[in-house]
Amino acid sequence: MSEPLLLLDDLEFRWPADSVPVIAGLNLVIEAGERVFLAGASGSGKSTLLALIGGLIVPDRGSIRLAGKPLESIGAAARDRYRADHVGIIFQQLNLLPWLDAIGNVRLGIRFSALRGKRVPDPDAEAARLLEAMELPRDRWSRPANELSIGQQQRVAAARALFGRPDLILADEPTSALDTDRRDRFIELLFDQAELAGSAILFVSHDRSLAGQFDRQIELADINRAEGSQCS
Amino acid sequence: MLLRLARGSLFNRRAAVSLTVATIAISIALLVLVEQMRGQVREGFYRSVSGTDLIVGAPTSSVQLLLFSVFGIGQPARNIGFERYLELIDDPMVEWAVPISLGDSYRGVRVVATTGDFYRHYRYAGGQALEFAHGRAPDKTFEAVLGARAAHGLGLALGDTMVLAHGGGNVSLHHHDDHPFEIIGVLAATGTPVDHSIYIPLAAQHELHREWQQGVPPRRPAGGRVQSPGPAPVDRDGEHDHDGKHDNDGKHDHDNKHADVHDHGPRGSHDHGQADADLHAHEDAAEAAKLPEEISAALLGLRTRAAALGMQYRINRAEGEPLYAILPGLALQELWRITALAEQILRVVAAMVVLAGLLGMLAALLSTLNERRREMAILRACGARPWQVSGLLLLEAVLIVVAGIGAGVLLAALILRLAAPMLLDRLGIAVGFNAFEPWQWLVLAVIAAAGVLVALVPAVMAYRRTLSDGMQVRL
Numbered sequence: 001m002s003e004p005l006l007l008l009d010d011l012e013f014r015w016p017a018d019s020v021p022v023i024a025g026l027n028l029v030i031e032a033g034e035r036v037f038l039a040g041a042s043g044s045g046k047s048t049l050l051a052l053i054g055g056l057i058v059p060d061r062g063s064i065r066l067a068g069k070p071l072e073s074i075g076a077a078a079r080d081r082y083r084a085d086h087v088g089i090i091f092q093q094l095n096l097l098p099w100l101d102a103i104g105n106v107r108l109g110i111r112f113s114a115l116r117g118k119r120v121p122d123p124d125a126e127a128a129r130l131l132e133a134m135e136l137p138r139d140r141w142s143r144p145a146n147e148l149s150i151g152q153q154q155r156v157a158a159a160r161a162l163f164g165r166p167d168l169i170l171a172d173e174p175t176s177a178l179d180t181d182r183r184d185r186f187i188e189l190l191f192d193q194a195e196l197a198g199s200a201i202l203f204v205s206h207d208r209s210l211a212g213q214f215d216r217q218i219e220l221a222d223i224n225r226a227e228g229s230q231c232s
Numbered sequence: 233m234l235l236r237l238a239r240g241s242l243f244n245r246r247a248a249v250s251l252t253v254a255t256i257a258i259s260i261a262l263l264v265l266v267e268q269m270r271g272q273v274r275e276g277f278y279r280s281v282s283g284t285d286l287i288v289g290a291p292t293s294s295v296q297l298l299l300f301s302v303f304g305i306g307q308p309a310r311n312i313g314f315e316r317y318l319e320l321i322d323d324p325m326v327e328w329a330v331p332i333s334l335g336d337s338y339r340g341v342r343v344v345a346t347t348g349d350f351y352r353h354y355r356y357a358g359g360q361a362l363e364f365a366h367g368r369a370p371d372k373t374f375e376a377v378l379g380a381r382a383a384h385g386l387g388l389a390l391g392d393t394m395v396l397a398h399g400g401g402n403v404s405l406h407h408h409d410d411h412p413f414e415i416i417g418v419l420a421a422t423g424t425p426v427d428h429s430i431y432i433p434l435a436a437q438h439e440l441h442r443e444w445q446q447g448v449p450p451r452r453p454a455g456g457r458v459q460s461p462g463p464a465p466v467d468r469d470g471e472h473d474h475d476g477k478h479d480n481d482g483k484h485d486h487d488n489k490h491a492d493v494h495d496h497g498p499r500g501s502h503d504h505g506q507a508d509a510d511l512h513a514h515e516d517a518a519e520a521a522k523l524p525e526e527i528s529a530a531l532l533g534l535r536t537r538a539a540a541l542g543m544q545y546r547i548n549r550a551e552g553e554p555l556y557a558i559l560p561g562l563a564l565q566e567l568w569r570i571t572a573l574a575e576q577i578l579r580v581v582a583a584m585v586v587l588a589g590l591l592g593m594l595a596a597l598l599s600t601l602n603e604r605r606r607e608m609a610i611l612r613a614c615g616a617r618p619w620q621v622s623g624l625l626l627l628e629a630v631l632i633v634v635a636g637i638g639a640g641v642l643l644a645a646l647i648l649r650l651a652a653p654m655l656l657d658r659l660g661i662a663v664g665f666n667a668f669e670p671w672q673w674l675v676l677a678v679i680a681a682a683g684v685l686v687a688l689v690p691a692v693m694a695y696r697r698t699l700s701d702g703m704q705v706r707l
Contacts, residue, residue, distance in 0.1 A: 056612070077617050084615020097237075097607055099244030111237075112615035144244075160614070 003068055005167055005200050006030040006053065012061035012226075013048055021060070022048050025225035028218070032167065035191065035201045037211045040220030046204050049220070050170055053202070054087055055079030067167050084113035088161030088199065092173040095157035096145035102156045103127045103141050109163030116164025123163075130159035134189050151182045158190050165197040172204050187213060234620065238627040241607070245600065252596045253636045259589030260640025260679070261647065263582040267672060268648055270575055272655075272663040274568065277303070280424040281560035283355025285540045288312070288320060288547060289529035291556040295570065298563040301332050301529040303425045304342045308334060311526035313553055320530060325543050327535045328353035331527040333437055336396040336408065341382050343396055343430045345437035345527075351377075353533055356424045366390050367417030370433050376413040377431040380421035381656065388415055396432075396440065408440045423656065438524035532557075586679055590686045593632055597625065597690040601697075608698050622695040629687025633680050641676075 008028040014021035022045045030036050040046045051057045052064060055071045056079070064071040067086050071079055088109060096105045106127040110117040120126045131141055134155040140148055145156065154174055161169050171190070175183040187210065194201050203214065211217040242249050280302050281287075289297045290310035299305040311333075321329045330353055333345035351362050351369045367390050370377060378388060388394065392415050398406040413432060421427055534540055540559055547557035608621045645665045652663050668676070 054613070080612075080615055080617040087615075089613040091613070094606055095610060095613075097240075097610060100237075100240055104240070108611075108614045112611075112617075112620070 003065070004029045005032040005034070005067060006202070007065040008053075008062070009065070010062040011049075011052065011059045011064065013052060013057065013059050015048070021226045023052070023059075023224055023226050026062070026223050028223060030168070030200055030202060033195070033198055033200050035194070035213075035215045036203065037214035037217045038202060038204045038220055039206065039208050039211060039217065040204065041206050044220045045224050045226060046172070046220060049224075050089075050172055050204065053168075053170060054089065055083045081113070085115040086167045088163070088166040088169045090154070090157045090161045090169065090171045090174040093150060093153070093177045095160070096148075096153055098146035099144050101142045101144055102131060102136060102148065102152075105145050105156050106130060106159045106163055109160040113164060116166060119164050127159065127163065130162060130193065131156070133193055134159050135185075150177050151186070154178060154186060155189070158186070158193070162190075162193050162197050162199065166199055169194055169199050169201045170204075171201060173206070174203075175210070176205065176207065183210070234624050234627055237611075238624055238631060241604075241624070242628055242631060248596060248600070249632060252593050252632055253639060255592040256586075256589040256633060256636025256683075257639035257643055259582075259585040260637050260676075261643035262585050263579075263675075263679075264641055264644035265647060266575075266578045266582045267675075268644060268666060269663070270578075271666055272648075274564075275666075276423065276663065277564055277567075278561070279357040280426070281564065282358050283360075283533065284531045284560050285534040285537055286532040286544055286547070286557045287529055287560055287563070288316075288532060288555055288557045291554050294556075294558040294563040295567050297529060297556065297558055298560060298567065300334065301531065302560065304344075304428055308528040311528050312530070312555060314525050314527055316553060316555055317527055317530050320532060320547075323543075325534050325536075325539045326532055328533040330354055330531040331434055332529045332531065333434055333524065333527040335528075336398055336432075336437065336440065338394050338396050338430055339386060341386060341428070341430055343376075343432055343437075345432050345434045347434050350431065354426070354531065355533070356422050356426065360422070362422065362426065363420040365418050365420040367415070370416060370431075370436075372416075373433055373436045373439060374411055374413050375416040375433070375436075377417035377419060378415060379419050379427040379429050379431070381427040382430055383415075383418045390415055390418065394430075396430075398440075411436070411440055427656075434524060434527070589636070590633075590679075590683055593629065593636075593683065594686045594689060597629060597687060598693075601625075601690050601693060604694075605697060608694060612698055618695050618698045621698045622691040625694050626684065626687050626691040629691070630680075630684055633683030633687070636683075637676055637680060 006029070008026055011023055011026040012021050013023045026049070038046070038049075048057070052059055052071075053066065055064075055066075058072045058079075062072075066082065069082065071082065074082065096102075097108070100108070103124065107123050110120055110123065117123075128141070132138075136148075136152055136155050136159075140152055145153060148156065154177070158174070161171075169190075174190075175186055178186060190201070191213070201214075203210070204220075208217075281298070284302070287297055287301050289301060289308060290312050292309050296306055296309070300308050314331075317329065317331050320326055328349055330350045331346055334342065336343040336345075348369055351364075354362055356362075364377075365380060367377070376394065378386070383389070386394075393412040394415070395407050395409040395412050398408060413436070419426065419431075532543075534543060544557040544559060547555050604625075611621050611624070612618070648663060648665050655663050
């Protein structure tokens, strides 16, 4: 245990169109396999933070070390590859290519990562295992994603994020479109599979009632010192 | 990897995509058809003259001489003396000479008066000889042979008889109903204008017009000499106006001073086989007596093709009645120069339609760009680099263009196959689908490249959007 999985050090970022930074002086450490709940209202810089961790944008100041590599010092293409290799992402909704079946959408998780691909010698079997584990009915596996219910789509999205055992799962309000029962079951299944895969989870949500299930809870407003962060 | 995604994405939008492909296919088919038809028509024309080294007629334009002598289009302005034809045969360079004499028709079908040499020596499509599908060449005067399409179009068969009309049109003022012809042969199809004519012995045509003076038939009681017209379809739709006004262009302007020589009375004395009227028949004065004074043109085959230019020069410079000899290949070139402008216009139109097809594809791609922003963001989240996302769009466009070109070529081949019978019927040209020449492949490749270029527009837009959208679409 030399280095944490993710280390955000004094991050600052300002969108070119804005006058003030949306993120400033932000520090965050996530250890491998840790489950972290990050609470924040929309507009608090959540999406920007996820884009920074995903390597889609680089901070104006500070450093992002993911799995030992500083993202701000490598090129855009390398960051894309790094994201594909180390991060699985689940959004609030519309995670899937609507015309692709569930299995195909899960397999998208390793389409762009040779590293994660190597961990999955038999992609179809592993996709089936994950869909089974996420409790997607077997008769849905070959259906196009747009024929699945929202809850089913989120489970497919989770299976894709977990596919190839990435180091970190970024989950951006993945349960906000689900009702309470499904939400709890979803988080349960996600935790089980993340543990199996050895993936850490950074779970972003405004719904603080979920926070108790995580190892650690953080208020984004507490760690983000940007002044405009509440209204950007 | 991208290919499977592109295929899936296209299949998902298959209705819109197939319309786009169809648009491109139709435009490509038009382009291919224009080129194919151009090549096929040229080839078809060339097939007809490929065995003929020189065509000799009265001075006129070479295109006109070519068209009326071989292609059955138009009329000769003047004829040449038969003696000149005999001189040509005697030339040591000449291997064969087929006389062509025009002026009569049967229900709109052109009648060509010629000799047995026509069946023996005429070659088409690189050396193929004429063959009889049924029957044989004439050996009596009033026997006729039909080209394949003429027989089919007229619904005539062996043993039927027909009465020729003077002049070329459907409606003729004079019918040669005193000399019905028996059909004794039908030629096998050649895919050349040969198929579209009726062939009668030169002597028969001479006989038909034997007593005419200055292009006007002699006064005679109407139908006085009709010899049982026979059961066959006999053209009786015109009036037998023997005082009729004919085209007094001189092509039947028989010299009166020979009228007595040819006065053999009605048929029966003409049983000398025309098929025997070969190269040396003219040496026999009695045979010569049955031959006409004039023919419209002569097709010449030389002992060596290389002699054609020199021979042409000699004929055109010869003293006496002026003759005009043309090299069929060069005359065709001249014809193509005339048609080149129309061809260019067709090409430009086809090119514009292809351009319209590509723009249609651009419109279709652009219209999907917005609804696909979400998909691009998903791919980005999965680690796709921006170039991979725009590459996906480019790949889809390439697939559309390639499918469109492929479908267009197939469509053109299909249309050509369906249109072939009609073209054979109307133009007497057998068309098939020619293999593309290298430059035509190049044109298709350039179109494909243009399609890719057009598709770069949405691809670049997608590239820029994925950079600004990131993983999240900000709506």
